[in-house]
Amino acid sequence: MAKVLMKGNEAIGAAAINAGCRYFFGYPITPQNEVPEYMSRELPKVGGVFVQAESEVAAINMVYGASGAGARVMTSSSSPGIALKQEGITYIAGAELPCVIVNIMRGGPGLGGIQPAQSDYNQSTRGGGNGDYKLLVYAPANLQEMVDMVQEAFDAADYYRNPVLVVGDGMIGQMMEPVEFKPYVSKYELAEKTWATDGTKGKRGPNIINSLFLDPAKLEDHNVKLQAKYKAIKENEARAELYNMDNAQVVIVAYGTTSRIAKNAIESLKKEGIEVGLIRPQTLWPFPDRAFETLPEACKGLLVVEMSMGQMIDDVKLATSCRLPVEFYGRSGGMIPEPDAIADKIKEMLGGVK
Amino acid sequence: MAVVFQKTRGLTDVQTHYCPGCTHGIIHRLVAEALEELGVLDDSIGVCPVGCSALAYDYFNCDMHQASHGRAPAVATGVKRVHPKNVVWTYQGDGDLASIGTAEIIHAAHRGEKITTIFVNNAIYGMTGGQMAPTTLVGQKSTTSPYGRDAETCGFPLKVAEMMATIPGAAFVERVSVDTPANVRKAKKAILEAFKCQIEGKGFSIVEVLSTCPTNWGMTPVDSLAWLQANMIPYYPLGNFRKPEEAK
Numbered sequence: 001m002a003k004v005l006m007k008g009n010e011a012i013g014a015a016a017i018n019a020g021c022r023y024f025f026g027y028p029i030t031p032q033n034e035v036p037e038y039m040s041r042e043l044p045k046v047g048g049v050f051v052q053a054e055s056e057v058a059a060i061n062m063v064y065g066a067s068g069a070g071a072r073v074m075t076s077s078s079s080p081g082i083a084l085k086q087e088g089i090t091y092i093a094g095a096e097l098p099c100v101i102v103n104i105m106r107g108g109p110g111l112g113g114i115q116p117a118q119s120d121y122n123q124s125t126r127g128g129g130n131g132d133y134k135l136l137v138y139a140p141a142n143l144q145e146m147v148d149m150v151q152e153a154f155d156a157a158d159y160y161r162n163p164v165l166v167v168g169d170g171m172i173g174q175m176m177e178p179v180e181f182k183p184y185v186s187k188y189e190l191a192e193k194t195w196a197t198d199g200t201k202g203k204r205g206p207n208i209i210n211s212l213f214l215d216p217a218k219l220e221d222h223n224v225k226l227q228a229k230y231k232a233i234k235e236n237e238a239r240a241e242l243y244n245m246d247n248a249q250v251v252i253v254a255y256g257t258t259s260r261i262a263k264n265a266i267e268s269l270k271k272e273g274i275e276v277g278l279i280r281p282q283t284l285w286p287f288p289d290r291a292f293e294t295l296p297e298a299c300k301g302l303l304v305v306e307m308s309m310g311q312m313i314d315d316v317k318l319a320t321s322c323r324l325p326v327e328f329y330g331r332s333g334g335m336i337p338e339p340d341a342i343a344d345k346i347k348e349m350l351g352g353v354k
Numbered sequence: 355m356a357v358v359f360q361k362t363r364g365l366t367d368v369q370t371h372y373c374p375g376c377t378h379g380i381i382h383r384l385v386a387e388a389l390e391e392l393g394v395l396d397d398s399i400g401v402c403p404v405g406c407s408a409l410a411y412d413y414f415n416c417d418m419h420q421a422s423h424g425r426a427p428a429v430a431t432g433v434k435r436v437h438p439k440n441v442v443w444t445y446q447g448d449g450d451l452a453s454i455g456t457a458e459i460i461h462a463a464h465r466g467e468k469i470t471t472i473f474v475n476n477a478i479y480g481m482t483g484g485q486m487a488p489t490t491l492v493g494q495k496s497t498t499s500p501y502g503r504d505a506e507t508c509g510f511p512l513k514v515a516e517m518m519a520t521i522p523g524a525a526f527v528e529r530v531s532v533d534t535p536a537n538v539r540k541a542k543k544a545i546l547e548a549f550k551c552q553i554e555g556k557g558f559s560i561v562e563v564l565s566t567c568p569t570n571w572g573m574t575p576v577d578s579l580a581w582l583q584a585n586m587i588p589y590y591p592l593g594n595f596r597k598p599e600e601a602k
Contacts (some may be wrong), residue, residue, distance in 0.1 A: 004509045023432070025431075025432065025433060028470035032369065049435045049436075051431065051435060051465075053428065053461075054393075054457050054460075054461035054464075055457060057425065057428075057457075058425065058428040058457065058458055058461065059428075061422065061425035061429050061430070061432070061458070062428050062431050062432035062435075063424075063432060064419075064421070064425075064428075064429050064430060064432060065401070065421075065428065065432025065433040065434075065436075066432035066433065066435060067431035067432070067435065068419045068429075068432075069399070069419075069432065069433045069437055070436065071432075071436040073432070087425075088422065088425070091421075091422050095420075134397065169580060181373040185391035192595055197399045197417035197418070197419050198399075198417070198432060198436075198437055198440070199396060199398065199416070199417055199440050200396045200416060200417060201396050201401060202396040204416070206366075206411075206415060206416055206417050206418060207417045207418075208411045208412075208417070208418045208419075209418070209419040210406060210407075210411055210418075210419075210420040210421060211420065212420055214409075218595065258510060264439070282512070338452060
């Protein structure tokens, strides 16, 4: 199929419909409004349903109902809206249901701002709601990857029976890039949803969607079972892009659009004879620990670059077992890191020498 | 020998956790009988709340979805939009529906969702141990209104049926009580009408059922019924507030 020029938020909607998503429940919030707008326009054309909910809380609970009923379903929002959805997300995780949630991040805390940010890393990876649960979190860096990951997210969600989060920032939501909707080949063998609430038809006992276990021993058993699933996700799904790692004196760790700015800094430093590598986590949870196991001999330290005040540092320190110094450079509130500022930070780390 | 009464197929054989004298059991039976009599039990999906009826998923013999506090109408919206031909219903208490879930119930009605809500009003939070609800009567004592509900600081009890009847998308709204055999029969009739309203695609339907909570009211079951009659019915008048032909 030929490439088409699309806006990020619309590409998310198109990818979801392409992946068989027929139900979307959302609530307006900047900078992701083109997602619900696109879905309200396009879903009816394919026999799907769009509902503008009364709140993000209601929207995620509609997702909970639709997912329990066996549907491929998605919601999208931006940071403060995703905070509101946490109640529903933990229920969906607890009840082991699949769904796809998109967060087009903006600056916080509080109402924050509407400009691009990556300050929901902790909310995404630490379980923003109550209880012991994890989301599989994809972090695409360009629109093609966004489209591919959104499509894959639906399959992964169904396969693991777990909510999957796709995070972008305002930049990726608003930018236009050419994308290709390739014929999608699933890497998962998906089972029929025999657990869905679609009426017994008198042919089976009731299906019950539930996250309540009043017996402590049963709740613990449930948690042990969930952890086994998260272990499998950790083993199978962690993913990272490695860039210019040979002979790198410093390795930048950055995800999403920030990684593209980091690549500019890497190219300009290369011209000055300074080799800098990049580890770009494509999944934020599970964090791609294995990518940090074999750092180049020349590597003197790592630099985490984020559009936040530094939320991914902990994971980098854990992944490297603090073998090397981990420094941070970030901008927040909707300010975007400049390649030169990243390059200057690298030079500072290397003692100001070339 | 002729069978004059038998347990509806709409209920499971699980022993319920409800307190002695609680009217949830009667209301469960009425809902289950209605679903069975309308021939929709095997096509129905119930959504149960947080509160005393959180465990209702074990008691109804149909597909069930347990929702978070107050969100049952949103969950039911999701289910119904996926399975528009199935009968989807919520079963909610007054803390769930009239406090934490007011946005969800009002907007489900506002959208005219073709779902049915059974709203059990016993003027108190039961499961959490007898705290004040939006429906607690003025002067009524609870664990969080130990001196009696003060309208000056807590407002007057919320009249849900009257409020729902102002919403154009609500096609059927009725308040019933299960304090006497005659009223139980009327309640059954209203629940049947509410489900029919959904089956005929006429819009949102809700039945408010006045109920007792002997445990948290601190009364015997018999005294509780008398208290409901003397105090709740005068403030929460029984009757129909909206029928499908009146809905806009």
